[in-house]
Amino acid sequence: MDYTGKQNNMNDNDAKNTAALLKQYEQDDAAYLAEFAAAYRLVRERLQTPRLLHSLGVAQTAARLAAKFGGDVPKAYLAGLCHDIAKELPREEQLALLRRSELAADQGVLEHRSLWHAPAGQVLLADLAAQRPEFDAAVQSACLWHTLGRPAMTPLEEAVFVADLIEPGRDFPDLAGIRSAAAASLAGGVAACMRGVIRFLEAQGKYVHPLAYAGYEYYKNQLN
Numbered sequence: 001m002d003y004t005g006k007q008n009n010m011n012d013n014d015a016k017n018t019a020a021l022l023k024q025y026e027q028d029d030a031a032y033l034a035e036f037a038a039a040y041r042l043v044r045e046r047l048q049t050p051r052l053l054h055s056l057g058v059a060q061t062a063a064r065l066a067a068k069f070g071g072d073v074p075k076a077y078l079a080g081l082c083h084d085i086a087k088e089l090p091r092e093e094q095l096a097l098l099r100r101s102e103l104a105a106d107q108g109v110l111e112h113r114s115l116w117h118a119p120a121g122q123v124l125l126a127d128l129a130a131q132r133p134e135f136d137a138a139v140q141s142a143c144l145w146h147t148l149g150r151p152a153m154t155p156l157e158e159a160v161f162v163a164d165l166i167e168p169g170r171d172f173p174d175l176a177g178i179r180s181a182a183a184a185s186l187a188g189g190v191a192a193c194m195r196g197v198i199r200f201l202e203a204q205g206k207y208v209h210p211l212a213y214a215g216y217e218y219y220k221n222q223l224n
């Protein structure tokens with residue numbers, strides 16, 4: 001969902017706060033970060049601190065959603081941790097990865113660079129899976145769909161999709177409303193996220209991918 005031009009609401013210049021927040025996440029989630037130490041290192045190597053904090057926030061939030069609504073909790077943590085792994089790769093590297101993905105022929109994705117990092121991340125995780133089998137197909141697909149969303153996502157995809165927008169570091173219009181929808185049901189959370197993102201993009205005259213509209217229709221109908 002990073003095609004919203006989202007910001008971490010953390011003040012990047014405040015190194016002390018940043019370090020304290022990182023330490024807090026590492027304390028809170030020490031068990032997961034020990035279990036997934038190799039994955040954490042692979043993510044940390046590729047992301048600057050603000051996006052690393054966002055990734056830890058998404059991991060923690062996705063794990064909470066999986067615990068609440070049913071799902072593989074450690075896997076949700078791992079998928080959240082890895083979802084933006086390709087986001088800070090150089091343009092050409094993202095494009096080369098995207099061209100090997102199942103969205104390689106999707107013009108809407110190709111023409112919008114902010115949509116590249118999710119399919120690029122999926123392919124990167126698939127490459128890394130040779131060494132790190134925990135990057136399995138379920139984790140890869142949660143990475144692939146975290147930005148666009150789509151109709152009928154898996155519970156893991158849904159958890160990461162929602163967590164990406166509601167994690168503690170996020171700033172977004174009507175986040176309180178979206179968070180409370182996500183507190184009531186996962187499908188409701190997905191619908192609220194999709195609605196919020198579509199409105200946000202439309203208000204700015206920005207591109208909305210057809211899958212975002214299709215996903216919203218699907219999840220809106222799930223609620224009726």
Ligand SMILES: [Fe+2]
Pocket residue numbers: 001002083084087117118146147
């Ligand atoms: Fe993203």
Ligand SMILES: [Fe+2]
Pocket residue numbers: 001002054058083084164
């Ligand atoms: Fe993200």
